Amino acid sequence: MATPSVLEVRPPALTSISEPLPFFDGTTRLYICYLCPFAQRAWITRNCKGLQDKIELVPIDLKNRPAWYKEKVYPTNKVPSLEHNSKVLGESLDLIRYIDANFEGAPLFPTDPAKREFGEQLISHVDTFTSGIYPTFKGDPIQQTSAAFDYLENALGKFDDGPFFLGQFSLADIAYVSFLERFQIVFSEIFKHDITAGRPKLATWIQVRSSVQSKNIVI
Numbered sequence: 659m660a661t662p663s664v665l666e667v668r669p670p671a672l673t674s675i676s677e678p679l680p681f682f683d684g685t686t687r688l689y690i691c692y693l694c695p696f697a698q699r700a701w702i703t704r705n706c707k708g709l710q711d712k713i714e715l716v717p718i719d720l721k722n723r724p725a726w727y728k729e730k731v732y733p734t735n736k737v738p739s740l741e742h743n744s745k746v747l748g749e750s751l752d753l754i755r756y757i758d759a760n761f762e763g764a765p766l767f768p769t770d771p772a773k774r775e776f777g778e779q780l781i782s783h784v785d786t787f788t789s790g791i792y793p794t795f796k797g798d799p800i801q802q803t804s805a806a807f808d809y810l811e812n813a814l815g816k817f818d819d820g821p822f823f824l825g826q827f828s829l830a831d832i833a834y835v836s837f838l839e840r841f842q843i844v845f846s847e848i849f850k851h852d853i854t855a856g857r858p859k860l861a862t863w864i865q866v867r868s869s870v871q872s873k874n875i876v877i
């Protein structure tokens with residue numbers, strides 16, 4: 659995994675008064691919002707592949723976003739999106755696959771067929787996982803999320819070469835990490851519950867991903 663020796667200088671977020679960029683001039687641009695967990699997936703993928711010089715980071719202030727973003731770049735007006743080869747692509751789970759497949763840098767998906775198949779299953783499951791957690795905040799989150807976190811604990815034990823889902827750090831980890839770290843904080847701070855209690859593999863995953871993430875992206 660490419661690991662930058664210095665932390666990236668983050669450009670300021672563009673706002674409604676920011677001038678339009680010279681779109682489709684051959685520059686590859688990743689439009690993000692620094693705080694968006696979907697955008698963070700694409701940002702982490704770019705950084706893990708060492709593409710900081712190949713893919714320009716364009717942060718947007720979503721609360722005061724430039725009108726040109728919707729008009730000229732990405733009509734859904736969401737982040738992330740990627741301007742590449744005169745096209746704009748969106749959807750974070752599609753983008754992480756696209757960045758991995760279409761740019762240089764260490765592959766972030768294994769070649770082993772069983773791991774690939776399980777990785778696809780995990781990535782397909784992530785929306786179900788995240789959308790199942792939020793509604794429990796109004797109910798009994800600890801009890802109601804138990805099966806969801808147990809699913810991750812079991813998934814982390816599927817191959818005996820962790821600490822990551824597929825052995826090596828991969829797109830499957832990237833799909834979950836930005837949400838899981840938020841859930842861990844919310845459960846700990848608000849519900850006074852440790853989601854890793856009784857889940858040793860999840861505990862290790864969270865501990866180790868912190869070190870990978872802190873080298874590649876600082877949130």
Ligand SMILES: N[C@@H](CCC(=O)N[C@@H](CS)C(=O)NCC(=O)O)C(=O)O
Nearest residue numbers: 694695696735736737738749750751
């Ligand atoms: N399914 C999309 C969701 C992206 C998304 O909802 N991003 C939020 C920020 S976290 C956004 O752009 N919101 C702006 C809006 O909805 O107007 C993905 O995975 O990329």
